[in-house]
Amino acid sequence: MTVKIYLASRSPRRGELLRQIGVDFEVLPSDIDESVRPGEAPEHYVLRLAREKAEACMQRLQQDGRPLMPILAADTTVCADGEILGKPESDAEAHAMLRRMADRWHSVHTGVALAWNGQVEVLISSTQVEMAPLSDEEIAAYIATGEPHDKAGSYGIQGLAGAFIRRIEGSFTGVMGLPVYETAQLLKKAGLNVL
Numbered sequence: 001m002t003v004k005i006y007l008a009s010r011s012p013r014r015g016e017l018l019r020q021i022g023v024d025f026e027v028l029p030s031d032i033d034e035s036v037r038p039g040e041a042p043e044h045y046v047l048r049l050a051r052e053k054a055e056a057c058m059q060r061l062q063q064d065g066r067p068l069m070p071i072l073a074a075d076t077t078v079c080a081d082g083e084i085l086g087k088p089e090s091d092a093e094a095h096a097m098l099r100r101m102a103d104r105w106h107s108v109h110t111g112v113a114l115a116w117n118g119q120v121e122v123l124i125s126s127t128q129v130e131m132a133p134l135s136d137e138e139i140a141a142y143i144a145t146g147e148p149h150d151k152a153g154s155y156g157i158q159g160l161a162g163a164f165i166r167r168i169e170g171s172f173t174g175v176m177g178l179p180v181y182e183t184a185q186l187l188k189k190a191g192l193n194v195l
């Protein structure tokens with residue numbers, strides 16, 4: 001069966017991963033305030049944002065009178081020492097983030113939300129990632145490729161950074177931005193089987 005949904009995301013990676021599990025979709029991005037609340041845990045933050053992205057998209061659909069279909073949204077964040085590392089605002093910030101994560105483990109959390117039939121269901125995927133030691137020259141060369149700028153934690157495991165990720169414990173697709181296992185579980189719960 002072909003499943004058709006809205007994807008409330010501008011991330012090309014999320015579209016690519018949805019296609020991987022055979023889901024047909026229309027992109028309908030939503031703009032929400034992504035600020036972290038004081039004292040908010042990263043797991044809470046990604047689940048709240050995924051839910052808010054799906055809800056904002058739902059409101060837009062209703063306003064525009066578009067056909068109703070399930071809405072999928074996600075949010076990814078990188079976390080080191082309990083601190084949330086978002087997208088870098090400058091090369092210097094990207095450098096500092098990568099320097100901090102080199103030669104150690106950090107966590108990546110992705111919240112996924114599916115809005116359908118007046119309900120929003122959410123799931124989280126959390127992964128531990130070990131980055132190799134990196135020299136300042138290697139970090140600078142990586143930043144010069146432009147890959148870090150639109151990515152949480154300043155790296156993309158699916159690109160060049162794959163060359164300095166030693167191990168992961170968890171979900172590769174979760175680190176990339178859309179954990180396909182949890183996504184399929186949410187779709188199944190809504191009666192939409194990908195298989």
Ligand SMILES: Cc1cn([C@H]2C[C@H](O)[C@@H](COP(=O)(O)OP(=O)(O)OP(=O)(O)O)O2)c(=O)[nH]c1=O
Nearest residue numbers: 009010011075076151152155156157175176177
């Ligand atoms: C850690 C990591 C993050 N990322 C990306 C995934 C997300 O696109 C981005 C995290 O930012 P998000 O705020 O989760 O998503 P987004 O702003 O790109 O897209 P939208 O809100 O419209 O859905 O970082 C990778 O592509 N690879 C990685 O290894």
